[in-house]
Amino acid sequence: MRYLVATLCxxxxxxxxxLKLSAAEFTDLFQAQVPAQQSQSQWQRAxxxxxxxxLTGSETVLSHPAIAVELKNSASYVxxxxxxxxxxxxxxxxxxxxxxxxxxxxxxxxxxxxxxRPDQLVWFSEKMQDSPHYVLDAEHPLRKALHEQASIxxxxxxxxxxxxxxxxxxxxxxxxxxxxTAIQSASLRYKASHVHNLLFDQFTDASGTVxxxxxxxxxxxxxxxxxxYTNMDARQLAIEFSRQLAADLASQYAVNINNNQxxxxxxxxxIDAIRNMADLVKVQQIFGSMLTxxxxxxxxxxxxxxxxxxxxxxxxxxxxxxxxxVTQLRAESQLQPIVDAEILTAEAQLDAQLEADSxxxxxxxxxxxxxxxxxxxxxxxxxxxxxxxTTATDSTTAVTADLPPTSDQAVNTDAAESQTPELPAxxxxxxxxxxxxxGN
Numbered sequence: 001m002r003y004l005v006a007t008l009c010x011x012x013x014x015x016x017x018x019l020k021l022s023a024a025e026f027t028d029l030f031q032a033q034v035p036a037q038q039s040q041s042q043w044q045r046a047x048x049x050x051x052x053x054x055l056t057g058s059e060t061v062l063s064h065p066a067i068a069v070e071l072k073n074s075a076s077y078v079x080x081x082x083x084x085x086x087x088x089x090x091x092x093x094x095x096x097x098x099x100x101x102x103x104x105x106x107x108x109x110x111x112x113x114x115x116x117r118p119d120q121l122v123w124f125s126e127k128m129q130d131s132p133h134y135v136l137d138a139e140h141p142l143r144k145a146l147h148e149q150a151s152i153x154x155x156x157x158x159x160x161x162x163x164x165x166x167x168x169x170x171x172x173x174x175x176x177x178x179x180x181t182a183i184q185s186a187s188l189r190y191k192a193s194h195v196h197n198l199l200f201d202q203f204t205d206a207s208g209t210v211x212x213x214x215x216x217x218x219x220x221x222x223x224x225x226x227x228x229y230t231n232m233d234a235r236q237l238a239i240e241f242s243r244q245l246a247a248d249l250a251s252q253y254a255v256n257i258n259n260n261q262x263x264x265x266x267x268x269x270x271i272d273a274i275r276n277m278a279d280l281v282k283v284q285q286i287f288g289s290m291l292t293x294x295x296x297x298x299x300x301x302x303x304x305x306x307x308x309x310x311x312x313x314x315x316x317x318x319x320x321x322x323x324x325x326v327t328q329l330r331a332e333s334q335l336q337p338i339v340d341a342e343i344l345t346a347e348a349q350l351d352a353q354l355e356a357d358s359x360x361x362x363x364x365x366x367x368x369x370x371x372x373x374x375x376x377x378x379x380x381x382x383x384x385x386x387x388x389x390t391t392a393t394d395s396t397t398a399v400t401a402d403l404p405p406t407s408d409q410a411v412n413t414d415a416a417e418s419q420t421p422e423l424p425a426x427x428x429x430x431x432x433x434x435x436x437x438x439g440n
Contacts, residue, residue: 057250111254121192149242
């Protein structure tokens with residue numbers, strides 16, 4: 001029966017894996033709030049720097065030779081500004097020149113990360129004493145720091161509701177043990193492109209110094225990937241995690257804009273479910289907002305369908321990654337009919353697994369042995385060589401249970417692992433010229 005539950009979860013992922021993943025659209029990428037208590041040239045430079053970081057997903061852009069020169073001329077990029085109060089602190093709200101900044105990044109062949117950013121679901125728990133607990137308070141220092149960093153890099157962080165639906169599938173021990181079958185099942189409802197399991201604790205190093213630790217887990221390609229950050233300043237852990245996350249996402253979604261129109265490919269796209277002129281205008285606005293679209297024209301329109309010729313400003317791969325984040329459009333291959341074959345395959349696997357369970361019930365029980373949360377906590381805690389700076393350690397493991405290394409249990413662990421469902425792959429390109437307009 002334990003395999004039955006896991007396999008049904010897998011079936012659920014196949015059925016719902018066709019659903020459109022969620023993404024946030026940031027409309028303020030060319031705006032910045034900076035402290036007002038500095039010279040005019042300083043807040044102008046700070047504003048341009050902030051916008052460049054949001055557009056590229058990395059602070060390293062500021063050290064680019066051509067960018068460093070332009071930062072000295074920040075005033076020429078400012079279009080509007082106004083004084084305001086934020087949390088009783090004087091701030092400057094600065095609007096910068098979108099066309100000029102985009103042209104600068106294009107000219108220097110620096111990839112630009114567009115306004116649509118994929119949702120990142122963050123499960124977050126801490127273990128400061130004997131038992132782990134959810135981090136629910138938005139004012140928790142580390143969670144607050146994550147929100148601040150999300151604003152700096154324009155990351156779309158989504159925290160679970162921890163309501164009755166979530167708690168029916170996961171608890172604190174589930175998260176701390178890294179039980180990804182349950183975590184993925186609970187994450188489905190949020191439709192996030194990536195799921196992160198953050199574990200926050202502390203330990204005492206050899207010198208007697210208390211060191212904070214953040215372990216960031218992801219399940220990708222059938223394996224748990226783990227990155228560990230350690231520092232004496234808990235806020236620095238959030239900074240390093242966010243920097244890495246922004247860099248990873250920008251490497252996937254940022255695009256190089258092609259200045260030579262003659263080199264751009266032309267795609268003919270059919271959009272279904274266009275009910276009226278208002279829908280048609282919305283689709284045109286979508287194309288107009290995409291960095292990867294240089295121009296477009298309406299080739300054909302009739303009730304229920306519109307056909308567009310789209311001239312690309314980037315590679316086809318970049319275009320399809322870009323359009324995958326448009327929540328109002330759904331690729332034809334993401335619709336329900338293509339899932340039928342997968343469902344049939346899953347049902348066949350379910351039947352085979354049920355038959356195996358009836359033959360070897362003890363083996364199935366062994367494969368589902370629960371992880372000891374304390375052993376997981378111990379396993380991530382190698383004492384860092386230094387504690388003054390953040391130390392990051394990567395690891396990838398194909399198992400989430402801390403089982404004794406016997407041959408029988410190794411085989412059963414592989415069987416249990418095969419039942420861990422995958423969310424729809426965020427980096428899987430779906431190349432199709434047929435989309436359905438699903439509205440807001």
